[in-house]
Amino acid sequence: MKLAALAAALNLPASSQSPEVLSLEVTDVTHNAAWAQPGSLFVAVRGARADGHSFIQQAEERGAVAVVGEGLPAGVGTRLPYLQVPDARAALADLAAELHGHPSRELKVVGVTGTDGKTTTSWLTRHLLRAAGLRTGLLSTAGYELSDGRLRQFPAHFTTPEAPQLQGILQEMVQEGAQAAVLEASSHALALHRVRGVAWDAAIWTHLTREHLDFHGSVEQYFADKRRLIEASPFAVLNADDPWTERLRGIAPAEVTYSAEGRPADWQASGVQESGQGLQFQVHSPLGDFSATLPMIGVFNVANALGAMAAAAQLGATAEQLQAGLASFGGVPGRMQLVRDPDLPSEQQPRVIVDFAHTPPSLDKALHTLRSTTEGQLWVVLGSAGGNRDPLKRAPLGEVAARCADQAIFTEEDHRHTPLQDILDEMERGAHEGGFSNYRSIGNRQEAIRFAVGQAQPGDTVLLAGKGPEDTLERDTETIPWNETEEAEAALALRPR
Incomplete structure (x- = not known):
C-alpha cells in the first residue's frame, strides 16, 4: 500500500510530504523495531519504560521505510521520512486497520469487557453463535481461534494482542470464511488503543471490581477505560447486577440488560439449580421463556450465560438455538x-x-x-x-x-x-x-x-x-x-x- 493512502488514513495533509515519499510502498506496520522488515512503517511509541524514537536506527537497519511519531525528541534525527501525529498509539491502530483492509467491517463483532467473567462469556458467545450457524472466530485470554475451532496461543501474555496482530488475525478470519468474531477486550487493550478501528456490533459488560490499578491509577480511570467499549458499540448488553451499570445506561444507541439475581432486566434467570453435572435454570427474555441446561460448575456462570445469550440473540440466534447451544457447551480451558x-x-x-x-x-x-x-x-x-x-x-x-x-x-x-x-x-x-x-x-x-x-x-x-x-x-x-x-x-x- 502506498504511504499516501496511509497518510490519508491518519488525516495528514498530502502537502506534509514530498510526492516521492508518498509514493513509498509500505508492506506492514509495527511499533517494535525488532519486528521491522523491508517495507515496514515504524511507529515510535513513547512507552512507560522506553521511547520508541530510541529504536529508529534499528528499525531502519531492518528495512523500515518511514517513521510515525508524536515529534522527534531533541538530539534525535533520522534519514527516514517522519510523519508527525498527535497520538502514536492511535495511529498504530489506524494504520493496522487500513493496511489489513478493515476486516472487522466484514464480520459481526462482539466485544466483551469487565473484571471477571470476560473469558467465559466470550467462549459462551462464540459457541452460541456457532450453534446459530455463524462461522465464528475468537480472541480471548485462553488463546485465539479462527472459524476452524482450533485453539492457538499468543506468543506473550496479552489478553488482547497489539493492533497489528489483532487486525492480522481478524483478516485471517475473513479469509477463512468467518462471518462473526468475539473479542475479549481488556482494559489495557482499550486504554492503549489496541482494539481501536474494530467495527463492533455488540458489547457485553460483565462487571467491575478493583484490578490493574498499577496501570490505570484509580478505579475511576479503570472504569473509564473499560467504558470505551460501550461508547464504541451500537448495542450494549449490560449486567443489571453490577452497580457500575447505572453509569453505562444510555451510552450506546441501543441496549439490553441481564440479571441472574432477580433484578429487573430484559434477560433474567430463575429457579437456578446446581448439581455435579452443571446448572439448570429458567430463562425469561425478549425471545420468550425457556429452560436452560449449562454443563458448567458455578452458579455465577448463569450471569455469563445470560450476557452471551443476549448478544447472540442480537446477532440473530433463536431461543431454540440458544437452548441447544448452552446444553452442548464444552467449557473453557482453565476456567473451573x-x-x-x-x-x-x-x-x-x-x-x-x-x-x-x-x-x-x-x-x-x-x-x-x-x-x-x-x-x-x-x-x-x-x-x-x-x-x-x-x-x-x-x-x-x-x-x-x-x-x-x-x-x-x-x-x-x-x-x-x-x-x-x-x-x-x-x-x-x-x-x-x-x-x-x-x-x-x-x-x-x-x-x-x-x-x-x-x-x-x-x-x-x-x-x-x-x-x-x-x-x-x-x-x-x-x-x-x-x-x-x-x-x-x-x-x-x-x-x-
Whole structure:
C-alpha cells in the first residue's frame, strides 16, 4: 500500500510530504523495531519504560521505510521520512486497520469487557453463535481461534494482542470464511488503543471490581477505560447486577440488560439449580421463556450465560438455538476445569479444579462455588503476580484463601523481579491478620500442587487458582513453559494406588 493512502488514513495533509515519499510502498506496520522488515512503517511509541524514537536506527537497519511519531525528541534525527501525529498509539491502530483492509467491517463483532467473567462469556458467545450457524472466530485470554475451532496461543501474555496482530488475525478470519468474531477486550487493550478501528456490533459488560490499578491509577480511570467499549458499540448488553451499570445506561444507541439475581432486566434467570453435572435454570427474555441446561460448575456462570445469550440473540440466534447451544457447551480451558486421573474411579481420588481466579472477588466466588459441592475438605493453591501488578491485592488474596478454604497453600505466580518471599509474606500476613492459621507457603508451584493433591483425600476438592490456561510461568528474568492442567494430571498420577 502506498504511504499516501496511509497518510490519508491518519488525516495528514498530502502537502506534509514530498510526492516521492508518498509514493513509498509500505508492506506492514509495527511499533517494535525488532519486528521491522523491508517495507515496514515504524511507529515510535513513547512507552512507560522506553521511547520508541530510541529504536529508529534499528528499525531502519531492518528495512523500515518511514517513521510515525508524536515529534522527534531533541538530539534525535533520522534519514527516514517522519510523519508527525498527535497520538502514536492511535495511529498504530489506524494504520493496522487500513493496511489489513478493515476486516472487522466484514464480520459481526462482539466485544466483551469487565473484571471477571470476560473469558467465559466470550467462549459462551462464540459457541452460541456457532450453534446459530455463524462461522465464528475468537480472541480471548485462553488463546485465539479462527472459524476452524482450533485453539492457538499468543506468543506473550496479552489478553488482547497489539493492533497489528489483532487486525492480522481478524483478516485471517475473513479469509477463512468467518462471518462473526468475539473479542475479549481488556482494559489495557482499550486504554492503549489496541482494539481501536474494530467495527463492533455488540458489547457485553460483565462487571467491575478493583484490578490493574498499577496501570490505570484509580478505579475511576479503570472504569473509564473499560467504558470505551460501550461508547464504541451500537448495542450494549449490560449486567443489571453490577452497580457500575447505572453509569453505562444510555451510552450506546441501543441496549439490553441481564440479571441472574432477580433484578429487573430484559434477560433474567430463575429457579437456578446446581448439581455435579452443571446448572439448570429458567430463562425469561425478549425471545420468550425457556429452560436452560449449562454443563458448567458455578452458579455465577448463569450471569455469563445470560450476557452471551443476549448478544447472540442480537446477532440473530433463536431461543431454540440458544437452548441447544448452552446444553452442548464444552467449557473453557482453565476456567473451573475438572481434572481427573482416568485410571481411578472418581470416588477414589480428590476432585481437582484448574481455574484462572486471581482477584479476591473471583477467588471468593470460586471457593464458595466449590464449597457447596465438596463433601470433604476444600484446598486451594494460589499465588499473586509480582512486578508492578497491583501489590495491594496480595494480602486480601491470602485472607480470602484462608477464610474460604480449609487448607490454603501459597506459592509462586509470575513473581517476575519481585522477591517471591516478599509476596508470600504479604499473603501470609493477610491470612494471619484475618485470624486464620490454616495456611502454609511452598514457593515452587509444582511442589505446592503435588503436596496439596497428594495430601487431599477422596471427597476433597483442590482448587489450583491463578494460572488457568496460561502457557508460561515467570520467575525473575526466566520464563518457563507451564501447563497447569498437565501439572494437575501429574500430581494425581503420583498419588498412592
